[in-house]
Every structure is written in structure tokens, then in C-alpha cells.
Amino acid sequence: xxxxxxxxxxxxxxxxxxxxxxVALSRSKTSTSVVYSASLAICVAALSxxxxxxxxxxxxxxxxxxxxxxxxLGAHFRLDVLASFFLVVVNLGGASASLYGLGYGDHDPAPxxxxxxxxxxxxxxxxxxxxxxxxxxxxxxxxxxxxxxALVMAHHREAGTARAGYIYLLMAxxxxxxxxxxxxxxAGPAGGYGFAAIRAAQHTPYVATLVLILMLLGAGSKAxxxxxxxxxxxxxxxxxxxxxxLMSGVMTKVAxxxxxxxxxxxxxxxxxxxSVVVLFLxxxxxxxxxxxxxxxxxxxxxxxxxxxxNVGIIFVSLGLALAFQANGLKLAAALAFSAALFxxxxxxxxxxxxxxxxxxVLTSTGxxxxxxxGGLIHRMPFTSFAFLVGCVAISALPPFNGFVSEWLIxxxxxxxxxxxxxxxxxxxxxxxxxxxLAAALAGACFVKAFGVTFLGRARSPAAEAAHEVDRYSLSAMFxxxxxxxxxxxxxxxVIDALAPITVEILGGAMPIQANEPWLSIVPIAESRSSYNGxxxxxxxxxxxxxxxxxxxxxxxxxxxxxxxxxxxFSDPTPAAQYSAGSFAQPIRRVFGTLVFRARDHVEMPxxxxxxxxxxxxxxxxxIWETIYAPIxxxxxxxAEWLNRLQFLTIRQYLSLVFATLVTLLLxxxxxx
Amino acid sequence: xVVISDILVQGVQMLLVLLLAPLLTGFVxxxxxxxxxxKGASVFQPYRDLLRLLRKEVVLAENAxxxxxxxxxxxxxxxxxxxxxxxxxxxxxxxxxxxxLIAIVALLGSARFFLALAGMDVGTSFGGIGSSRExxxxxxxxxxxxxxxxxxxxxxxxxxxxxxxxxxASSYVGLRVSxxxxxxxxxxxxxxxNARIPxxxxxxxxxxxxxxxxxxxxxxxxxxxxxxxxxxLKLLLYISLIACVxxxxxxxxxxxxxxxxAVGVAAYVVKLAVAGFSLALFETATAKMRVFRVPxxxxxxxxxxxxxxxxxxxxxxx
Numbered sequence: 001x002x003x004x005x006x007x008x009x010x011x012x013x014x015x016x017x018x019x020x021x022x023v024a025l026s027r028s029k030t031s032t033s034v035v036y037s038a039s040l041a042i043c044v045a046a047l048s049x050x051x052x053x054x055x056x057x058x059x060x061x062x063x064x065x066x067x068x069x070x071x072x073l074g075a076h077f078r079l080d081v082l083a084s085f086f087l088v089v090v091n092l093g094g095a096s097a098s099l100y101g102l103g104y105g106d107h108d109p110a111p112x113x114x115x116x117x118x119x120x121x122x123x124x125x126x127x128x129x130x131x132x133x134x135x136x137x138x139x140x141x142x143x144x145x146x147x148x149x150a151l152v153m154a155h156h157r158e159a160g161t162a163r164a165g166y167i168y169l170l171m172a173x174x175x176x177x178x179x180x181x182x183x184x185x186x187a188g189p190a191g192g193y194g195f196a197a198i199r200a201a202q203h204t205p206y207v208a209t210l211v212l213i214l215m216l217l218g219a220g221s222k223a224x225x226x227x228x229x230x231x232x233x234x235x236x237x238x239x240x241x242x243x244x245x246l247m248s249g250v251m252t253k254v255a256x257x258x259x260x261x262x263x264x265x266x267x268x269x270x271x272x273x274x275s276v277v278v279l280f281l282x283x284x285x286x287x288x289x290x291x292x293x294x295x296x297x298x299x300x301x302x303x304x305x306x307x308x309x310n311v312g313i314i315f316v317s318l319g320l321a322l323a324f325q326a327n328g329l330k331l332a333a334a335l336a337f338s339a340a341l342f343x344x345x346x347x348x349x350x351x352x353x354x355x356x357x358x359x360x361v362l363t364s365t366g367x368x369x370x371x372x373x374g375g376l377i378h379r380m381p382f383t384s385f386a387f388l389v390g391c392v393a394i395s396a397l398p399p400f401n402g403f404v405s406e407w408l409i410x411x412x413x414x415x416x417x418x419x420x421x422x423x424x425x426x427x428x429x430x431x432x433x434x435x436x437l438a439a440a441l442a443g444a445c446f447v448k449a450f451g452v453t454f455l456g457r458a459r460s461p462a463a464e465a466a467h468e469v470d471r472y473s474l475s476a477m478f479x480x481x482x483x484x485x486x487x488x489x490x491x492x493x494v495i496d497a498l499a500p501i502t503v504e505i506l507g508g509a510m511p512i513q514a515n516e517p518w519l520s521i522v523p524i525a526e527s528r529s530s531y532n533g534x535x536x537x538x539x540x541x542x543x544x545x546x547x548x549x550x551x552x553x554x555x556x557x558x559x560x561x562x563x564x565x566x567x568x569f570s571d572p573t574p575a576a577q578y579s580a581g582s583f584a585q586p587i588r589r590v591f592g593t594l595v596f597r598a599r600d601h602v603e604m605p606x607x608x609x610x611x612x613x614x615x616x617x618x619x620x621x622x623i624w625e626t627i628y629a630p631i632x633x634x635x636x637x638x639a640e641w642l643n644r645l646q647f648l649t650i651r652q653y654l655s656l657v658f659a660t661l662v663t664l665l666l667x668x669x670x671x672x
Numbered sequence: 673x674v675v676i677s678d679i680l681v682q683g684v685q686m687l688l689v690l691l692l693a694p695l696l697t698g699f700v701x702x703x704x705x706x707x708x709x710x711k712g713a714s715v716f717q718p719y720r721d722l723l724r725l726l727r728k729e730v731v732l733a734e735n736a737x738x739x740x741x742x743x744x745x746x747x748x749x750x751x752x753x754x755x756x757x758x759x760x761x762x763x764x765x766x767x768x769x770x771x772x773l774i775a776i777v778a779l780l781g782s783a784r785f786f787l788a789l790a791g792m793d794v795g796t797s798f799g800g801i802g803s804s805r806e807x808x809x810x811x812x813x814x815x816x817x818x819x820x821x822x823x824x825x826x827x828x829x830x831x832x833x834x835x836x837x838x839x840x841a842s843s844y845v846g847l848r849v850s851x852x853x854x855x856x857x858x859x860x861x862x863x864x865x866n867a868r869i870p871x872x873x874x875x876x877x878x879x880x881x882x883x884x885x886x887x888x889x890x891x892x893x894x895x896x897x898x899x900x901x902x903x904x905l906k907l908l909l910y911i912s913l914i915a916c917v918x919x920x921x922x923x924x925x926x927x928x929x930x931x932x933x934a935v936g937v938a939a940y941v942v943k944l945a946v947a948g949f950s951l952a953l954f955e956t957a958t959a960k961m962r963v964f965r966v967p968x969x970x971x972x973x974x975x976x977x978x979x980x981x982x983x984x985x986x987x988x989x990x
Contacts, residue, residue: 374795375735375795377737377738378735381738388739392782392785395781395785396778396781397778398771398778398782403775403778407774407778410774414822414825414826414831416985417826417984417985425986426982426985428985429819429981429982429985430978432822432981433815433819433977433978436814436818437811437815439815439818440811440813440814440815443781443784443785443810443814444810444811446785447789451788451789451791452792455737455789455795456792456795457735518770520769520770526769526832528829528831528835529825529831529832531771531772531775532769532770532771535767535770536753536770536771539749539756539767539770540746540749540750540753543748543752543753544745544746544748544749547745547748547749548745551894555727555897556727556729556893556894558728558729559729559730559732559893560731560732561731561732561734562732562733562734563733563734564735564795564796565731565733565796565889565890566796566797566889566890569798570796571795571797574795576797577795577797577800578792578797578799578804582800582804583800583803583804584804586804586808586964587808587811589964590964
């Protein structure tokens with residue numbers, strides 16, 4: 001019997017072998033199906049291994065040391081419950097993306113730019129989760145970043161891809177630098193880079209604060225925390241859609257794994273002031289992310305911005321867990337932490353599903369711009385159904401899964417008056433309000449995403465000529481849609497599966513949900529709150545079908561198709577419909593004037609002129625303009641200034657060398 | 673035996689809300705008409721309207737999709753389930769613990785989500801304008817509602833409506849600043865959610881001023897009947913919610929026997945009548961506001977809810 005960790009490592013080795021095989025097969029026509037089916041098989045194996053280990057296993061964590069990496073350390077790998085949960089997320093995402101890729105990959109104009117990197121990217125994400133020393137962690141982290149960068153650059157001739165790749169590379173290097181420093185601080189002067197040594201060491205509050213800041217910069221930039229999110233809405237949509245799904249649905253979760261591993265596991269008992277920072281950043285991220293998404297007209301960028309929102313929600317929940325843990329409220333901490341992990345899982349389900357849907361739209365119409373889509377529900381019925389399920393789930397509506405995790409987070413917020421610190425007493429209700437606002441705006445945003453893309457009349461010939469996509473893509477979407485529903489109606493099973501993790505990380509757990517009657521979930525006690533997704537679903541089904549039965553039994557059956565009524569004013573062209581921009585107009589006016597300094601400019605033609613009137617929407621990205629543009633400006637300015645050194649005469653160069661030499665000697669003389 | 677009586681009481685509640693909802697709307701319309709010295713239609717007119725709509729043929733726009741035809745039933749079912757979960761005449765109903773207040777708010781959110789999508793389905797500008805304004809209102813009303821829920825939950829120590837109602841009916845609630853703020857905010861949200869004056873006008877036929885009615889403009893026949901019925905139920909739901917939390921007078925505690933239930937039903941009908949009368953009075957005395965004044969109105973509700981919650985975080989005694 002092979003050990004669970006060995007199985008995972010063999011799967012990683014298998015994925016790397018597939019990557020090499022993809023290079024070897026690059027001339028062959030079958031390479032697409034070979035690579036994706038091999039990745040699918042390996043991911044399913046790794047998924048079932050880690051799932052079995054997480055749910056069924058009472059086994060202890062297992063270690064493995066490979067003789068590579070730092071010579072005196074070796075490369076440590078470890079499988080514990082936290083890692084196994086994230087392995088489930090990674091490999092489920094990997095398996096569904098591979099299945100989707102079997103169909104989607106056929107449409108790729110340059111498959112050899114994707115195929116070798118796809119399995120390598122999956123292997124990288126698996127390795128980050130398995131790594132058990134700082135060196136392997138950082139190495140695998142960089143491997144994952146570079147593989148995803150290569151995938152972002154797959155369609156390198158498309159407008160904007162080069163810029164996206166450039167900014168991604170910069171931000172990824174910045175993030176890794178922060179992580180490097182964080183691990184350096186954690187290892188201390190003795191250089192104990194193994195996670196076991198770090199865990200055993202005592203860290204001073206000063207080091208803990210610095211590590212928190214560095215982790216927020218390092219893991220936060222990869223996860224998309226505002227204001228480090230700028231690369232994310234550029235890079236995620238630029239990649240092929242199944243890779244976008246992996247980047248948004250899975251890689252952000254790997255970043256969150258890094259944050260949890262260091263802050264909750266390695267650093268020991270947290271301080272409450274850490275939670276204030278995490279809560280604040282999480283709240284800002286959630287609201288800003290969804291407001292950006294609301295303003296967006298590109299479907300894939302909208303989804304990427306919504307990822308930022310969900311990362312914010314997860315960080316809020318982690319911040320609550322930190323606050324409770326710092327004050328020794330184990331049960332509440334376990335509730336908040338389980339809610340965060342549940343949302344991690346949920347987001348990986350529905351975000352992958354939505355990106356697959358966007359990819360299906362892209363293959364079938366060649367458009368990502370929602371203003372050129374519309375009416376796809378008639379021509380792509382299955383895709384639109386799956387996409388609708390994803391929209392309902394991500395908008396946190398019962399009985400789907402998104403609601404359950406947000407409900408748990410709200411229950412955790414309601415536990416927080418017990419926190420003694422005043423800063424938290426003020427912060428938590430404010431963050432609760434931002435979460436509620438973000439949830440409501442998410443609903444509005446996904447009404448827009450689905451309504452403009454799939455409903456109404458086609459806005460372009462491409463949308464008119466759309467057709468349903470292949471069966472592999474559809475089955476990947478429907479599997480994820482089913483998972484969204486199952487996690488929504490059977491949340492108790494998920495919470496119970498998460499219990500070993502909260503026990504290991506926090507030392508407490510939520511009540512066992514399997515003991516509750518009727519599969520309800522009860523976070524604290526039944527008198528406080530309970531929710532039963534299954535019964536809500538059954539009730540809705542029964543009352544809807546009884547309404548349908550009654551109507552069809554007693555009411556008139558007559559039905560006539562006619563032109564749309566529209567109050568007698570029938571719009572002649574599809575352009576007269578509401579578009580993404582006009583749908584967002586009320587929210588742009590309410591929130592956008594404050595946040596984005598949004599202005600609508602209407603240019604009317606002169607009287608008698610038959611030219612069209614034009615509406616121009618002016619939006620300013622506050623974070624880009626206040627943080628990134630000045631930095632880019634300063635770099636540009638100094639580069640310009642230094643550039644003068646390139647055009648000196650030989651005499652000037654020699655005097656420069658002489659001056660440098662004298663200065664250095666002077667410094668040495670004074671120093672010693 | 674206990675289970676059977678439980679199911680019976682739950683069933684009675686579900687039928688009761690179904691029966692009373694059109695009557696409540698009819699009553700509000702009647703009072704409004706009388707207040708402006710019109711004779712007004714009978715209080716039973718909404719039932720007749722529903723029956724008439726059920727008998728009529730459905731005229732469906734040419735490019736309406738399956739979503740357009742499914743939405744009336746989904747919306748109706750979601751609102752009906754939500755309305756059945758709010759204690760009306762008795763607390764501790766069989767299925768009260770399936771969903772708490774947050775879930776009820778979210779169920780209403782589901783109903784609105786589908787209605788807003790249906791508004792965009794046909795692809796007319798009126799549907800779009802209705803949907804986009806509806807989600808704008810919802811984007812403010814929903815967080816306000818959740819903060820009100822937080823407020824009540826922090827006072828009562830539970831988000832279960834039955835527990836909250838039992839707690840509020842008990843003697844040791846007293847007058848609280850936070851609950852005062854919550855009730856004002858809740859009334860403001862209820863006006864917005866039910867498309868009442870001053871946020872929206874349920875009786876208007878001037879298209880550009882409509883929100884909810886513009887969204888459902890393309891519906892006819894039995895589909896329209898379901899949507900109208902859903903709207904009646906939603907009004908009843910909000911009034912029941914306000915009544916059971918802030919006015920739990922004579923509400924029957926679970927298992928106290930048929931007499932207490934009868935008293936509970938009578939008290940419930942009285943509460944509905946009082947609330948309906950106040951609503952009609954308020955609507956007659958106020959003018960509808962411009963669409964872009966609504967965010968300020970709802971922003972005030974949001975801030976009241978936040979302030980109430982903050983006060984409770986500071987001290988449990990507020």
C-alpha cells in the first residue's frame with residue numbers, strides 16, 4: 001500500500017513527465033488530447049488520494065525528504081490536513097480544467113504554447129502546498145508563478161497581453177521578494193529553514209508584525225488583495241480560459257494557503273492587532289473588487305475582478321479567526337476559519353465554472369466584450385444554464401453553496417461583540433457592513449454579467465451565429481454546477497470534513513454537523529441560528545411545482561407569441577437595448593462618482609447634423625493613479641536621468657571613474 | 673401525533689399567508705382611495721384581478737427564453753417559502769429552524785435576482801431600465817436589511833426569527849436605542865423592497881418613473897398573476913416581520929393549544945389592519961422621490977442599521 005504523500009509526489013512527478021512529453025509530442029496532432037487526458041487522470045488520482053486522506057483518514061501527517069535543494073537541508077515535503085484540503089482544491093480545479101481543455105484545447109491557435117506549461121503549472125501548485133521547508137516553498141512558488149506567466153503569454157500577439165505579462169512578472173517578483181524576507185525573518189539567524197524548526201522557534205512580537213506585513217505583501221499580491229491586485233485583472237483574462245479558471249479559482253487559493261500556513265501555523269499564537277489589519281484590507285478588497293467588476297464590460301475581466309472580491313471575503317473571515325484566536329475564543333475562531341475554508345472551496349467551484357462559461361462564449365463567438373454579445377441563451381442553452389448556476393452561486397443566493405459560506409461568515413461576525421478590544425468592536429461591524437454591501441453588489445454584478453451576455457437580443461453578427469460548445473467543456477461545467485448545488489444543500493458534510501483542520505490549526509472545532517437532525521447546520525447552538533439548505537431547496541421545489549400544477553390545472557393554457565410590447569415603443573435595433581454600461585449606470589452614479597470619479601459625457605450633434613450622439617464614460621482607477629502611476633513615473637524619470645550617462649565622451653568617462661575611485665578610497669579611509 | 677400537529681400548524685400558516693396577502697393589498701388600496709375621497713374598488717378586488725389574469729391568454733414576446741417563463745414560478749416559490757418561515761400568529765413552527773432571518777433575506781434576494789434577469793430577457797429598454805434600477809435599490813436595501821438583522825440578532829442573541837420573537841415578547845427587552853434605530857431602518861427598507869411610495873409607485877403608469885413595474889412590463893396572463901401574487905406576499909411578509917419582532921403582542925408560543933392559536937390569528941389580523949392603514953396613510957401623505965434621491969433614503973437606513981449595530985457592539989444595554 002503506497003502512502004498518501006508518496007501518491008501525491010508520484011502524481012506531481014507524473015505531471016512533470018506529461019510536461020516533458022508535451023514538448024516531445026509538439027509535432028503530433030494528438031498532443032492536445034494526450035496531454036489533457038493524462039493531466040485529467042493524474043489530477044483525479046491525486047484528488048481521490050487527498051480527499052480519502054482528508055475525509056477518511058485518522059492517519060498522522062507524513063513527511064518525506066528528498067536529497068535535493070539546500071545541501072544541508074534537503075527538500076522536505078509533508079502532507080497534513082491543511083495541505084490535503086488545499087490539494088483537494090488544486091486537483092479538483094486541475095481535473096475540471098483538464099476535462100474542459102480536452103474540448104477547449106482544440107480551438108487553441110497555438111497549442112504548443114500552452115500544452116507543456118499546463119501540467120507543469122498544476123505540478124507547481126501541488127508542490128507549493130506540499131512543501132515543508134522555506135527553500136522548497138519559495139522554489140515551488142516561483143515555479144508556479146513562472147509557469148502561469150508562460151501560460152498568460154500564450155496568446156502573446158493579442159493586444160494587451162504583453163503588458164499584462166510584464167506587470168504580472170513585476171508583481172510576482174515583488175511578491176516573492178516579500179516572501180523571501182518573511183522566511184528569512186522566520187528562520188532567524190540560526191537559519192532553521194525547515195517548517196518544523198520555524199514552528200518550534202519562539203518569535204518576538206516585532207518579528208511577528210514584520211512577517212505579517214511581508215506575508216500580506218507576498219501572499220496578498222498573489223491572491224489579489226487591494227491595492228496589490230493590479231496585475232490580476234490583466235493577467236487572468238489574458239490566459240486561455242481554462243488557465244484563467246485555474247489562476248482565479250485555484251492559484252489565488254494557493255496564495256491563501258501560504259498566508260494561512262505562515263500566519264496561523266508557523267507563527268504560533270497571533271496577536272489581536274494583526275487581525276485589525278487583515279480585516280481592514282479584506283473589507284476594502286471585497287468592496288473595491290466588486291465595484292471594479294460592476295464597471296467592467298469585458299466578461300473575463302469582470303470575473304477576475306469578482307475574484308478579488310471573493311479573496312477579500314476570505315481574508316475578512318481569516319481576520320475574524322485571528323481576532324477570536326488571539327482572545328482565546330476557540331469555538332468562534334473555528335467557525336470563522338471553517339467559513340474561510342468553505343468559501344475557498346466554493347469560490348474554486350463557481351469561479352472555475354464561470355471562467356469555463358466565459359471560455360465557451362469566447363470560442364463560440366470570439367468575443368469577450370459583453371457589449372457585442374447577447375441572446376446566447378437561445379443558441380447556447382446548456383452553457384447558459386451552467387453559467388446561470390454559477391451566477392446564482394456566486395451571488396450568495398440559497399440554496400447554492402455561496403450562500404452557506406457567507407452565512408457562516410455573518411454568524412462569525414455576530415459572535416464578535418465578545419471581543420474585548422475597542423478597535424475590534426468598531427472594526428467588525430464596519431467590516432460586516434462592507435461584506436453585506438459586497439454581497440448585494442455581487443448580485444447586481446452577476447445580473448449584469450448574465451443578463452447582458454446571455455439574455456436580450458444579439459448585439460453583433462458573431463453573437464447571432466453562436467453555437468453550443470463541445471461535450472467535454474459542457475461536462476466540466478455541469479460537474480462544477482452540480483458540486484455548487486451539492487455543497488449548498490449538504491453543507492454539514494463539508495464542515496465536518498473541515499473539522500480536523502480547525503482542530504490542528506486552532507485547537508478547536510465546530511460542533512459535529514452530522515449529528516444534527518435533517519442535515520441542518522448549526523454553527524453554535526440551535527437556539528442561536530441554524531440553516532438547512534436541503535429543506536430550503538425541497539420547499540422551493542415543492543411550492544414551485546405546486547404552483548405550476550395549480551396553474552396548469554385551473555388556469556388558461558392559451559399562449560401566443562407576439563412582438564415585444566415595450567409600452568408600444570418597439571425598439572428597431574438591438575443597439576437600443578440596455579447594455580453593460582447602461583445597466584451599471586445607476587450604481588456608477590451612486591458609488592462610482594465617489595470611488596472612480598466617474599463622469600458621463602454626452603456629445604450631441606449640432607441641430608441639423610445627422611451624425612450620431614456619443615456617450616463617453618470617464619472612469620479613474622484610484623489605486624493605479626495614486627500608487628502605481630507615481631512609482632512608474634519615478635522609475636521612468638530616474639531611468640531617463642541615468643540614461644545621460646550613456647552618451648558621455650571618453651574624457652568624461654575617465655573623470656567619472658577617477659571620481660568614483662577617490663570617493664571609495666575616502667569612504668574606506670574614514671570608515672576604518 | 674406531535675409531528676402531525678406541527679405539520680398542521682405549519683400548513684395553516686402557509687395557507688393563511690396565501691389567503692391574506694391579496695386581502696391586505698386590497699385593504700391598503702381601499703384605504704388609500706377613501707383617504708382621497710374616492711370610493712375605491714372592493715377590498716376583494718385583488719382576488720378578482722388574479723382570477724381574471726389566470727383566465728387570460730399569455731402573450732409572450734417572440735424572443736423570450738425559457739428563463740422568462742420559469743421566473744414567475746421561481747419568484748413566487750421563493751417568496752412564499754420566505755413568507756412561510758416568518759412567524760405570523762405563532763412562534764416555533766416546525767420549519768422555523770430551516771432558515772433564519774439572513775436566509776429569509778437571501779431568499780427574497782433570489783426572487784429579485786430572477787425577476788431582474790427576466791426584465792432583461794426580452795431585450796427592450798424598459799425591461800433594462802427596471803432591472804438596473806431595481807438592482808441599484810437592492811444594492812443598498814440588502815446591506816441595510818442585513819445590518820438590521822445584525823441589530824436584532826445581537827439583542828436577542830439569535831438570528832432565528834422564532835427565538836427573536838419569543839425574546840421580544842418577554843418582559844426584559846425594555847426600550848432600547850438600537851432597536852428604535854432598527855425599526856425605523858426596517859420600515860424604510862420595507863418601503864423600498866415593496867416598491868411603495870416614496871421609492872416607487874405601485875399604481876403609476878408613467879413608464880419612466882417606474883422601477884418594479886417596468887421590469888415586469890412584458891409579463892401577461894398567468895405569469896403576471898404569479899408575479900403579482902408574489903408582490904402581495906412580499907408586502908405581507910415584511911409587515912409580518914415587523915409585527916413579529918417589534919410588536920409580538922399576543923403571538924402564540926408554540927404548543928400552547930388551539931385557543932392561543934385562535935387569539936394569535938385574531939391579533940395577527942388586527943396587526944395587519946393597523947399596519948396596512950398606516951401604510952396607506954403614509955403613502956397618501958408623501959410624494960414619490962426622484963430615482964437618484966433613493967440612494968440617500970436607503971443610505972440613511974443603512975447608516976441607522978450600522979449605528980444600531982455599533983451601539984450594540986459597544987454595549988449590550990443600548
